[in-house]
Amino acid sequence: MNTIKHILKLLLLLPVLGFSQTNPLELWYTKPAAVWEETLPLGNGRLGLMPDGGVTTEKLVLNDITLWSGSPQDANNYNAYTSLPKIKELLLAGKNVEAEKLVNKNFICTGPGSGSGNGANVQFGCYQVLGNLNLNFDYGKLAKEIKYSNYKRHLNLQTAVAATQFTVNGVTYTREYFAGFSDDVLAVKLTSNKKGALNFTMQLDRPERFETVISKDNSLVMSGALNDGKGGNGMKYKTVVKTQLKDGKLSSGNKTLTVSNATEVIIYVASGTDFKDKNFERTVDNTLATALSKKYDSLKNSHIINYQKLFNRVSVSLGESTKNTLPTNERLDAFTKKPDEDNTLSVLFFQFGRYLAISSTRAGLLPPNLQGLWANQVQTPWNGDYHLDVNIQMNLWPLEVANLGELNLPLKDLMKNMVPYGEKTAKAYYNAEGWIAHVITNVWGYTEPGESASWGSAKAGSGWMCNNLWQHYLFSNDNKYLAEIYPIIKGSAQFYNSMLTIEPETGWLVTSPSVSPENSFYLPDGQVSHVCMGPTIDNQIVRELFNNVITASQTLGLDADLRNQLQHKLAQLPPPGVVSPDGRVQEWLKPYKEPEPTHRHVSHLYGLYPASLITPEATPQLAEAAKKTLEVRGDDGPSWSIAYKQLFWARLKDGERANKLLKTILRPTLATDINYGAGGGVYPNLLSAGPPFQIDGNFGATAGFGEMLVQSHAGFIELLPAIPAAWAKYGSVKGLKAQGGFTLNFDWKEGKITKFEVLSVSSEKVKVKINGELKEVTSKKI
Structure with missing residues (x-):
C-alpha cells in the first residue's frame, strides 16, 4: 500500500x-x-x-x-432615529412614496457610501x-x-x-x-x-x-x-x-x-x-x-x-462521456445543443465550484467576495465587496454539503468584526439594541444603510448571514463553535426584537421601514415604491433567527429571560408565508403588483431555501405557492439568480426543473457588461457571468447540484430527492455531508438507491429516506 x-x-x-x-x-x-x-x-x-x-x-x-482600498469610517446619521416615528406613521397611512422620500433624506448613510458601486476612491473602498x-x-x-x-x-x-x-x-x-x-x-x-x-x-x-x-x-x-x-x-x-x-x-x-x-x-x-x-x-x-x-x-x-x-473528500460519478475529449470551450457549445449527452460536465462544474471554494478562502482570513479572490481591475464591479442580500450567503451555501465546512469559519470572523460597528448603526437609525448590517459590507466593518432607500434600507443582511453561521453548527454539532457564534446571533436577534412594530390590520410584529431586496411594487394609486412594512423575507428571517437563538440559549444554558421574550414574540410574528389571491407566496404584507414580475431577486422564498420554513412535507400549501411564484418569475436572469432558482426547485423535489436551470447556467457567454436581467451563463473558463463575472453563480450552482442529490433540512436525510431523468441511469457519490455531522456514500441505478452507508464520529440512529421510504438506520462509526 x-x-x-x-x-x-x-x-x-x-x-x-x-x-x-x-x-x-x-x-x-x-x-x-x-x-x-x-x-x-x-x-x-x-x-x-x-x-x-x-x-x-x-x-x-x-x-x-x-x-x-478605503479605510474604516463612520457613515452613520446619528439623528436618523428621530425620523423613525414619522416614517412609520406614513407607512401605516399607506403613504409609502412619502415615506421613501423621508428615508432617502434622513435614513441613508452619510457621505458617498459605497460610491454607488464605484468605491475605489471613497472611504468604503474596493477589492x-x-x-x-x-x-x-x-x-x-x-x-x-x-x-x-x-x-x-x-x-x-x-x-x-x-x-x-x-x-x-x-x-x-x-x-x-x-x-x-x-x-x-x-x-x-x-x-x-x-x-x-x-x-x-x-x-x-x-x-x-x-x-x-x-x-x-x-x-x-x-x-x-x-x-x-x-x-x-x-x-x-x-x-x-x-x-x-x-x-x-x-x-x-x-x-x-x-x-x-x-x-x-x-x-x-x-x-x-x-x-x-x-x-x-x-x-x-x-x-x-x-x-x-x-x-x-x-x-x-x-x-x-x-x-x-x-x-x-468528495467524489461524484454520473457515468462516463466522450465529450471530455473536446476542449472545454467547445464542450460548452456542444452541451448547449445536447446537454443530456454530457452529464460529466455537470459533475465537472460541481467539482469546479468546490475547487473555487478551496482556492478562494481559508480559516483566519476572509470569505470569498463577489469575485472570490480573482479580479483584474482597480475598480472591480460593485466594488468586489460583500453584498448581504444573497451574494455572500450564496458564496458559502455549498460548503457544508460539499464537505468543506471549515471554510465557513471566515464568515464568523468577518461578522464578529462587524458587531461593534453594527451596534452603533442600530442605535443611530432605530434606537435599538443589538446590531444590524444592511446590504453591503467591506473589510472595514461597514454596517450603515446604502446610499439609496430603494436597496440600501433592507434589514435582512445581518440576520441572513446568521443563517450561514447556524448551518455550520447544524452540520458540525460543535458546541464550542456554537458558543463562539452565540454573541453574534444573539445580538442580531436583540436588534429585531427591539425594533419590531405592530401592523394594526393583522396585529403582527414586523420590521418598519424595510424593503424586499432591490424590488419595487405598485401602490393602489399606481405609484411605485420600494419602502414598506414587514416584507416577507424579513418575517421569515426573524422567525428563523429567534428559533435558532432560543435553541442556542437552551443548549448553552444562557439568557433565560431573552429566551422567554423571543418565545413570546414568535407567536406574534407573521407566518412563514402568506398565499396571495393569485396563488403565489406574497412578497409583501399586501398583495401588491410588481412592475417587474420576472425580477432577479426571489427573496420571499427565503423560507424555502436556505431556511426550512417551507417544505413539501410540512407546508404543502406554501410549497405549491412557491412553485407558482417561480413559474411567474421565470427561469432566466443573472447567473446567481438562475442558481438560486435551481436551489428552490431542488427543495421542491423537481429534479427536471432544477436540471434545466443548471443547464441554463452552463450556457457560454463572453458578455461583460453589467446586467440585471436575463442572460447569465459561464465564461470559457467556467467562471459564472452575471455578467460581468460574479462568483456567486458558481457557488449557487454547486450548492444546487448537492441539493439535488442530498437534503437533510426537514428532520431526516433524503437521498436523490431531486434527481432528473438524465442522471437516473446510474451514479455514485462518496463524501457528501448531511446535517448532524453525517457523511454519505451511496450508489444508484435507474433512479433507485442500490447501496448506501451513513458515517459519523459515533454510531447514532438517524432517519433516512431511500427510494421514497423513510427508515431509521444506525450510522457507522468513522
Whole structure:
C-alpha cells in the first residue's frame, strides 16, 4: 500500500508534457486566453494567479484576497432615529412614496457610501487587483512571425496545477503554475526541451499606486499603498518575484529582469498586505526565503497533498462521456445543443465550484467576495465587496454539503468584526439594541444603510448571514463553535426584537421601514415604491433567527429571560408565508403588483431555501405557492439568480426543473457588461457571468447540484430527492455531508438507491429516506 502511495506521489511530480484529454476533472483549451474571462483561476485561499498562456507574451494576473482600498469610517446619521416615528406613521397611512422620500433624506448613510458601486476612491473602498507579472518571450524572430503548434493549456482540479505547452521552431515549451497550499507562494516553472532555449523578460506592475524596483539579489519588488478614500494612503502591500535558473543568465535593468539562454526557470511570487499583519514586509521576505530553500518538486508535492486533503473528500460519478475529449470551450457549445449527452460536465462544474471554494478562502482570513479572490481591475464591479442580500450567503451555501465546512469559519470572523460597528448603526437609525448590517459590507466593518432607500434600507443582511453561521453548527454539532457564534446571533436577534412594530390590520410584529431586496411594487394609486412594512423575507428571517437563538440559549444554558421574550414574540410574528389571491407566496404584507414580475431577486422564498420554513412535507400549501411564484418569475436572469432558482426547485423535489436551470447556467457567454436581467451563463473558463463575472453563480450552482442529490433540512436525510431523468441511469457519490455531522456514500441505478452507508464520529440512529421510504438506520462509526 505504501509503495502504491509513493508511486502516485511520483506521478504527480512528473512534468506536464502529455496532456490528458480524458481526465473528467480538467479544464483544457487549444489556444491562449484572448480575454481575462478565458484565463485559468488558481488560488490558495489568500493569493490568486490567473495565467493567460500567451506564446509571445504572457500576463499573469495576481491577487491577494486582503487587498482593499478605503479605510474604516463612520457613515452613520446619528439623528436618523428621530425620523423613525414619522416614517412609520406614513407607512401605516399607506403613504409609502412619502415615506421613501423621508428615508432617502434622513435614513441613508452619510457621505458617498459605497460610491454607488464605484468605491475605489471613497472611504468604503474596493477589492482590487494586486498586479500583473508580464513575461515577454524572444524566440529569435519578430513576434509577428512566430508560429506555434501543438498548443494546449489546462487546469487539473485534482491537483490545483495548471499548465501550458506548445512548440515553436521545433522546440517544446512547457509552463506549470500553482498557488502553493503549503508554502504560501505562487510558483511558475518554465522549461524547454532544448538546452538554452528560454529567453524572456519579466516586469511587475499594476494600474496605479505602485513602485517597482530591482533589489540587490535581482528580485523584482513592487510596493505601495492604496487610496484610503480620505486623500491619503491606506492599505500597504508588497510583492516580490524571485527566479531560479537552470543554465543561462539572469540580468536586470530598467525595472526589468532578463533571462537569457536558460533551459529551466522557476519563478516564485510572495506577497502580503498590512491587513492583520503590521510586519507584513518581513513576513513576505521570510515566506519567500523558506520557499527558495526547498526544491520545486518538494513544494509542488506538498501543495498537492495539502490541497487534496480538502478536495479528495468528495467524489461524484454520473457515468462516463466522450465529450471530455473536446476542449472545454467547445464542450460548452456542444452541451448547449445536447446537454443530456454530457452529464460529466455537470459533475465537472460541481467539482469546479468546490475547487473555487478551496482556492478562494481559508480559516483566519476572509470569505470569498463577489469575485472570490480573482479580479483584474482597480475598480472591480460593485466594488468586489460583500453584498448581504444573497451574494455572500450564496458564496458559502455549498460548503457544508460539499464537505468543506471549515471554510465557513471566515464568515464568523468577518461578522464578529462587524458587531461593534453594527451596534452603533442600530442605535443611530432605530434606537435599538443589538446590531444590524444592511446590504453591503467591506473589510472595514461597514454596517450603515446604502446610499439609496430603494436597496440600501433592507434589514435582512445581518440576520441572513446568521443563517450561514447556524448551518455550520447544524452540520458540525460543535458546541464550542456554537458558543463562539452565540454573541453574534444573539445580538442580531436583540436588534429585531427591539425594533419590531405592530401592523394594526393583522396585529403582527414586523420590521418598519424595510424593503424586499432591490424590488419595487405598485401602490393602489399606481405609484411605485420600494419602502414598506414587514416584507416577507424579513418575517421569515426573524422567525428563523429567534428559533435558532432560543435553541442556542437552551443548549448553552444562557439568557433565560431573552429566551422567554423571543418565545413570546414568535407567536406574534407573521407566518412563514402568506398565499396571495393569485396563488403565489406574497412578497409583501399586501398583495401588491410588481412592475417587474420576472425580477432577479426571489427573496420571499427565503423560507424555502436556505431556511426550512417551507417544505413539501410540512407546508404543502406554501410549497405549491412557491412553485407558482417561480413559474411567474421565470427561469432566466443573472447567473446567481438562475442558481438560486435551481436551489428552490431542488427543495421542491423537481429534479427536471432544477436540471434545466443548471443547464441554463452552463450556457457560454463572453458578455461583460453589467446586467440585471436575463442572460447569465459561464465564461470559457467556467467562471459564472452575471455578467460581468460574479462568483456567486458558481457557488449557487454547486450548492444546487448537492441539493439535488442530498437534503437533510426537514428532520431526516433524503437521498436523490431531486434527481432528473438524465442522471437516473446510474451514479455514485462518496463524501457528501448531511446535517448532524453525517457523511454519505451511496450508489444508484435507474433512479433507485442500490447501496448506501451513513458515517459519523459515533454510531447514532438517524432517519433516512431511500427510494421514497423513510427508515431509521444506525450510522457507522468513522
